[in-house]
Amino acid sequence: MEQEIDENIQSYTLYENSTYMVVSKVAYLIGVPKTIFENEHEPPKMEWYEELHQDKNARIIRNLCMLRTSIERNFRKISLAMKYDLKSILSLPEYIPQECLSQLTLDGISIYRSNAQPIQYILDINKHIANRINNCKSLFPIWLKWEYLRPIFIMPGGTTEKGTKAAAEEYYSNIDKYPYQVYINWSFTSSVGNLLYNDKKFVRLLYEYHEDYFADMSKVSDAGQIAKDGIYDFLERSARTAVVVDCENADPYKLYATLKNLDQAALLGKISKIILYDDIHTATAWKILEWFTQIPIEHNMIERIKENKSLVDIRLTTGTCREFFQNNTDSFILVSSDSDYWGLISAMPEAHFLVLVEDEKCSSAVKKAMIDAGITYCYTDDFCTGNSDEIRIQAVLNEVKRVLDSEVQFNIREILSEAYRLTRANLSTAEREQFYARYIKPMRLVVDAEGNASVQLGPL
Known part of the structure; x- marks a missing residue:
């Protein structure tokens, strides 16, 4: 027994x-x-x-x-x-x-x-x-x-x-x-x-x-009900909540997985917007997050005055203060594993904070400080990533398309005109239309086992 x-x-x-x-x-x-x-x-x-x-x-x-x-x-x-x-x-x-x-x-x-x-x-x-x-x-x-x-x-x-x-x-x-x-x-x-x-x-x-x-x-794992209930309780006690994201110290896919694995009715009813504070060196997936959530997104791309100095942390801090004092936002879900933001949290006791962190990136000292101060936090790592394929795939496709658009640009009709001139094939107008329909329009990209791409024309 x-x-x-x-x-x-x-x-x-x-x-x-x-x-x-x-x-x-x-x-x-x-x-x-x-x-x-x-x-x-x-x-x-x-x-x-x-x-x-x-x-x-x-x-x-x-x-x-x-x-x-x-x-x-x-x-x-x-x-x-x-x-x-x-x-x-x-x-x-x-x-x-x-x-x-x-x-x-x-x-x-x-x-x-x-x-x-x-x-x-x-x-x-x-x-x-x-x-x-x-x-x-x-x-x-x-x-x-x-x-x-x-x-x-x-x-x-x-x-x-x-x-x-x-x-x-x-x-x-x-x-x-x-x-x-x-x-x-x-x-x-x-x-x-x-x-x-x-x-x-x-x-x-x-x-x-x-x-x-x-x-x-x-x-194939998701956060436990205790962690989810902690987030729901935080939202329930809030009048107006904003999600504030330090894109330099957060993972777009883990944040998306976290949002997707929560009750959407609870989120849409309480979260007014997601505010992204982004830098040119972060993952490009932040640009398409708004495609995958119904929550309004405010995307702030922060320029650098010095190449080696990011201004994301100071802009996030001032932006959070502005949301609190100007827009009557009383609660914030802060998405960052950076210890620098403990100063922001401790300096705004009137506001309510819930912090989403990545376990390995958040120090034990910060975790202890949040516990001692009664600040709720949970790990984005705990939420299931198995159903976030859509944003990962779209992010990669967008990046591939961006590179292809910048490097592979040609006008096929101009190429054809030059081919007609060089070959002196003397095709009539009707023959050229048939040639275009049969051999040019069906052309496609062929990728070999090594990843080398080439253009294959229509059937010969």
Whole structure:
């Protein structure tokens, strides 16, 4: 009994404060019943069900997987009904979910075959899943290896009767080990409990299954409810709050992750604006933060008088004072790990401060001073970064586009005119229009394995 309690405690601490985004999406796609999502005590979350159900590619995979599981679990009964009662999959609602067939038809997938046996349906479904599962790759974050996740949906040997029979025997002999008894491609050689318990557990086991190790647990961990409640309580006690950011001593992606993982209604109702005090040497991602939040952003780019001397700290200090005295802002969420701002906090006892810091960048002396003064602080490191791909990707794309725009500028019609002159090809006006449409308009950028880019013209 004591050993069981110890194992439960270890399991809780190992998976404490996990997210549920990955397991909810996997659960949706493999066909976990909707009732599981509706049960607030189960890991898969309804918010992800509703989001994925709007995606045609996700719906198709879900309905195919649900049909496959239903046929496998009722294979003998369906076979007998088809053989002796001349039933089809369209007339066996007790074994085959008819809503799946209807939704697949609406989404352009036809499953029904006259005089087909259950094994033929399994083969067809497996082919459809194998051909279409890559359409769901974009539903998952780029930090999760798709080559590990994709095989979960593919039945091994699923295009042959021998392969499907072997997979079925594996499923039947271990059915209670499968998540919610739904078929997936996973060899349950030992008990792992609920594979979809949370993201921490699932991703760790997924990588171990492929003899790999998932290192960045910040992608599947979120701040605990105590930390979040501290922020909500601070906002509740405030009349008007501004977020003040020292862009030199803060991470734009961690701040975005922090904002995204908080209750948006609580933020929008209390935070009047986010004020960025930026320098030319900081991350360019600060420029696009406003694209990803509904909170108004005031972006102050601070010029340098001396190249080696930043003025961000003094401008932030004076700006915060102005917000307090001129704009009646009584509370500030200060985003910085710089100890210089302790002077600002201690000099304004009338204002309320909550400080967001990065653990490794904030000294223990500053943390102790905040505790002694009753200043609430929390770590941006604690908030889940796994759902902040969008701002990271956009920041990189913007920077690549900026460089390309500055270095790769040409007018293709001017190049063509010079080519016509040098080659003396004497093409007529109609021929030139056809040439342009066939060879120039389809041109594209080709990138080789080393990252070298070249322009490839249309077909020759």
